[in-house]
Amino acid sequence: MAVKKKRAFQEIASKGLKTIILEHDSWMKPYMPKTVWYREDRLLAMLDTFGTVFVKPDKGGGGVGIIRVKKVADELVECKSLKHHKIVPKDKVIALIDTYLKPNKRYLIQQGIRLATINGRPFDIRLMLQRIDHKWELTGLAAKLAAPGKIVTNFCKGGKPYTAKDAVAKVFPNNVSKKMEELKKLAYRVAHVLSNRFKGLRELGIDAGLDINGNIWVFEVNTRPTYGMFRELKNLQMYNNIRRIRKLIV
Known part of the structure; x- marks a missing residue:
């Protein structure tokens, strides 16, 4: 019996590229926080507009390299990352x-979004989609509560x-x-828009969040998402299904 050959598995590393594609879809645009390429003048302008912004590496994961920049007074700005935490005058932030x-x-x-919280801990939601042939299937859906004091919700950084x-x-x-x-x-x-552009996509890990008013925002889309967090849920059905499909497509 002939063994069915696996289809090509495509990964898109650039967060900026995926964001641009999603923003060009009129249905998706209202769900996308304002996101621009880093430039000093843009940082100051967005900080004045939104009060809080996140500086993120275009490529990479696990929350590494992300900086939260937040106005804490008229001329004082807090800069917080996984390793650093400083408050400086606004003219020193750059x-x-x-x-x-x-x-x-x-x-x-x-753009920084004021996320809804549980016991004071912000949370977002990971939506996991997979496809073997042409049809996408939502195989995982779970919230991630940020570890106390952390600026990211990532499971690998203590997210619950x-x-x-x-x-x-x-x-x-x-x-x-x-x-x-x-x-x-x-x-x-999200799956429809991105797979129209990138035909080899087989998995997507969408990080979405609800703000304090209940509006939904899409922060990031991963094309080779980890799924260990689903093993920590009481019901292992999603984890087992994701794992089973991963073996078929990777």
């Missing part, structure tokens, strides 16, 4: 950030996996079904 950035990397500036529906129910108890359906619809739209 010089400080320059010491954090690696000269051989490109960076993005993303949490059942997505329970997380949404804690902050928006009257809109659980509506928000869950919106998240799922959003996930399939």
